[in-house]
Amino acid sequence: MNPLANTQSLPVLPLRGMVIFPGLTVPIAVGRPGTLRAIEAAIKGDGLVFAVAQRDLAEEPAPEQLYANGVIARIGQIQRGLGGAQLLLQGEERAYALHYDASEGFLKATTSPVAEMQPLNLNDPAFAALYRETRERAMELGERRGLPEEVLHQVMDSVTDPARFADLVAGYIELSVEEKQNLLETLGVEDRLRRVLILVQRQIGMLEAQDQIKSQVQSELGERQKEMYLREQMKAIQKELGDDDQSREMKDLRAKLAALELPADARAEVERELGRLERSGRESMEGQVIRTYLEWVAELPWNTRSDDDLDLPHASKVLDEDHYGLEDVKDRVLEFLAVRQLNARRLAKEVETTGEAQIRAVEDEERPVKDASEAKARAMARGPILLFIGPPGVGKTSIAKSIARALGRKYVRAALGGVRDEADIRGHRRTYVGAMPGRIIQALKHAGTKNPVFLLDEVDKLGVSHQGDPASALLEVLDPAQNDSFTDHYLNVPFDLSEVLFIATANFLQNIPAPLLDRMEVVDFSGYTxxxxxxxxxxxxxxxQIAESGLDEEQVTFTDDAVMEVVSRYTRESGVRQLERQVGAVTRKLARRIAAGETVERTITPTRIRELLGRPRVHPEHAGTANEVGVATGMYYTPSGGDIMFVEAAIRKLHGPSASEGTVPYGGWGNVNLILTGQLGDVMKESARAATTYAANHAPELDIPPDRLGSIEVHVHVPAGAIPKDGPSAGVAMATAIISAMSGRPVRRDVAMTGEITLRGRVLPIGGVKEKVLGAHRAGCTHILVPKDNEADLDDLPEDVRQALTFHCVSTLDEALEITLATPAFSGGAGKAFEGRTRLDDSGFADRRVAV
Incomplete structure (x- = not known):
């Protein structure tokens, strides 16, 4: 049989969000131009259309956006309007679209009817039971939805054919387009009935769950209403008896607020909120928010201060007890205390002579002082905001605690690392659910005084997000000219922070915004030797660590060599955190053996350290054992401290002029191939190029022989290739290594060098001098070469390090090479050229080692 015998071409009616089934009459609103044209074409014909669902909600769907299975439907009543048309569409039979065509301004489909698969035996008991169960469940679903029983019977009794009944139920239950399309494409009547039954039963179960939830909610609401009614009755009874808890709470809160010495703005806000609280009910949400706000106001230290202990010997003793070294930091703290002590003496003298210190101490018309005590506190409050900068573990946070102990003040800390929300600093506005003050106000409430030592930890780790910039919010907090009227968003009234001693800590100065850094005085914490x-x-x-491990100092003792073994072979840091962990590891291992009843040697020596901790964890660089050609010792700085690195350079002659052509004269380089390895950054690469150019331009003065010029390959390598390196301070070391390799003169092994260079041979200053010199000292270098402009930085070094080293401060590369290269001196310098030196052959791979 030909499958195309019953095909017909019909206008397509795309359906958005719905599926039509055979036997159902559905109202349709039509407004799309293409669909209207299809309706007009169908009306001019036999009134038939191919109604098919869209796969998506496209405005003018393409054929690929339509399903292939649909329904041949007849257009019934139609009403036209300004925006389109309303029509009744009656599904007649299932059909399949063999082809879609849009050439006439609307979609047409070549359709073929699809025959349904009837059950083999309509009287089969299983099929009859399925059909009966589907009708009963459909009736139950209609009743649960609130449809009248007579309407349900009228509709359902009018359909007796199982196939049409399945389509009827499928058309009226709530399903997605995909689920309804699957039912439309299910040709087996028995299979379709079974699927419809499952979907109906699922919706019945959903309605049962909704009814259960609804009854529970109503029951809970009823209980709450009952509880509220009983509470109101209880309040009325208590009021009659003169025992009203709410009244007592309001009286206590009002008395607590009245006892505070609030500024005028804060007093007005408190009185306004008290009035609102009294007018609102106790159980209302607004009343709870107001009560929480007033409790915050009542618990803040508006005028509670702790007396400063200005005894300088006591403060010096406290600082020395808690910290070793850090002399610069301790001096700065003692200077701060000395200024406050002198201010206190001046005010005391003024009180004795005039009795008007409260007027003379603070000339501020907007905030008049009440008495001499407040004038003294304000005058002494004006001081710098300190910023402790240094690597981790050097004691920045702990010395802030010592300052608080030395001053006799409360200590509070706010960790700012990772904070990305401005509300963490300024608080949330009370209009938000769960609003609360910022960390500044919360910490002051916790301190209980308005002049604590406030540590803002890790200010360089503040983040920025769409919720604001917390670093910008700190500008007001850390400005002595503004923070006397700091306004938290939650409080919405000014709070005086001028008496708080703010101390901030950070690891990296460059990560702090410039406006914030400008408000603080930087105190550098360098690494320990x-x-x-x-x-x-x-x-x-x-x-x-001995005490924390449960041991006694009489049981375990560490020799000085054992401690130095842990410091030098098992830790590598600027601070002492890792050192304490390693010491703790030793004491814990001893505690375990002692607890097990083993005989343990109680004196810890370097040998015992290696037994307990295993192989050394740190392998620092050491100064070379011999002078080498093309190997210079540079210095570098990391947050964990300074150290030395070796810059290696080698020269290889490429295929250049033939022997008959002779050597290339000075000034003629030929093709120079510069190779840089060791994960060097852009700045270090530029230093290497500058050093190579300087060597080329000054070859005669540097005693570089002409046969070392021409077409050559200059290879500069910095070991530890897995570690990225960058910075300008390796310029002198690179220039020394390259010139040494080209001239054949060895580099002194005992000289560690640092400095940036220019094409003119100038040596420019660099940073991190103290850490770099300490690293070179640990590595065994005895001569240190630094730029002349960094000479003042050498004063920061410990006295024992300065005595053990010889420093060379240079301004030009010529001066540096006179020191860094082993004798003899250059011909253009202070000696004869190449006297007694070992020359290299043209390949550049002769023995590079020269005995010291």
């Missing part, structure tokens, strides 16, 4: 670490370990860390 190995000797300082050893003293800190003996004085603080070892006794503390």
């Amino acid at each position: 190995e000797r300082e670490k050893a003293e800190i370990a003996k004085t603080y860390l070892v006794p503390r």
Whole structure:
């Protein structure tokens, strides 16, 4: 049989969000131009259309956006309007679209009817039971939806054919377009009935759950209404008896607020909120929000201060007890205390002579002082905001605690690392659910005084997000000219922060915004020397770890060599955190063996350290054992401290002029191939190029022989290739290594060098001098070469380090090469050229080692 015998071409009616089934009459609103044209074409014909669902909600669907299975439907009553048309569409039979065509301004489909698969035996008991169960469940679903029983019977009794009944129910239950399309494409009547039954039963179960939830909600609401009614009755009874808890709470709160010495703005706001609280009910949400706000106001230290202990010897003793070294930091703290002590003496003298210190101390018309005590507190409050900058573990946070102990003040801390929301600093506005003050106000409430030592930890780790910039919110907090009227969003009234001693800490200065940095006085925390670490370990860390491990100092003792072994071979840091962990590991291992009843050697020596901790964890660089050609010792700085690195350079002659052509004269380089390895950054690469150019331009003065010029390959390598390196301070080391390789003169092994260079041979200053010199000292270098402009930075070095080293401050690269290259001196400098030196052959791979 030909499958195309019953095909017909019909206008397509795309359906958005719905599916039509055979036997159903559905009202349709039509407004799309293409669909209207299809309706007009169908009306001019036999009134038939191919109604098919869209796969998406496209305005003018393409054929690929339509399903293939649809329904041949007849257009019934139609009403036209300004925006389109309303029509009744009656589904007649299932059909399949063989082809879609849009050439006439609307979609047409070549359709073929689809025959349904009837059950083999309509009287089969299983099929009859399925059909009966579907009708009963459909009736139940209609009743649960609130349809009248007579209407349900009238509709359902009018359909007796199982196939049409399945389509009827499928058309009226709530399903997605995909589920209805699946039912439309299900040709087996028995299979379709079974699917409809499952979907009907699912919706009945959903309605049962909704009814259960609704009854529970109504029951809970009823209980709450009952509880509220009983509470109102209880309040009325208590009021009659003169025992009203709410009245007592309001009286207590009002009395607490009245006892506070609030500024005028805060007093007006408090009175306004008290009035609102009294007018609102106790159980209302607004009343709870107002009560919480007033309780915050009542618990803040508006005028509670702690008396400063201005005894300088006591403060110096406290700082020395808690910290070893850090002399610059301690001096700065003692200077701060000395200024406050002198201010206190001046005010006391004024009180004795005139009795008007409260007027003379603070000339501020907007905030008049009440008495001499407040005038004294305000005058002494004006001081710098300190910013402690340094690597991790050097004591920035702990010394802030010591300052608080030395002053006799409360200590509070706010960790700002990772804070990305401005509301963390300024608080949330009370209009938000769950609003609360910012960290500043919360910390002051916790401190209980308005002049604590407030540590803002890790200010360089503040983030920025769409919720604001917390670093910008700190500008008002850390400005002494503004923070006397700091306004938290939650409080919405000014709070005086001028008496708070703010101390901030950070690891990296460049990560702090410039406006915020401008408000603070920077105090640098440099890394500890190995000797300082050893003293800190003996004085603080070892006794503390022995006690924490449950041991006695009489049971376990560390020799000085053992402590130095842990410092130099098992830790690499600027601070002492890792050192304390390693000491703790030793004491815990001893505690375990002692607890197990083993015989343990109680004196800890370097040998015992290696037994307990295993192989050394740190392998620092050491100064070379011999002078080498093309190997210079540079210095570098990391947040964990300074160290040395070796810059290696080698020269290889490429295929250049033939022997008959002779050597290339000075000034003629040929093709120079510069190779840079060791994960060097852009700045270090530029330093290498500048050093190569300087060597080329000054070859005669540097005694570089002409046969070392021409077409050559200059290879500069910095070991530890897995570690990225960058910075300008390796310029002198690179220039020394390259010139050494080209001239054949060895580099002195005992000289560590640093400095930026220019094409003219100038040596420019660099940073991190103290850490770099300490690293070179640990590595065994005895001569240090630094730029002349960094000479003042050498004063920061410990006295024992300065005595052990010889420093060379240079301004030009010529001066540096006179020191860094082994004798003899250059011909253009202070000596004869190449006297007694070992020359290299043209390949550049001769023995590079020269005995010291």
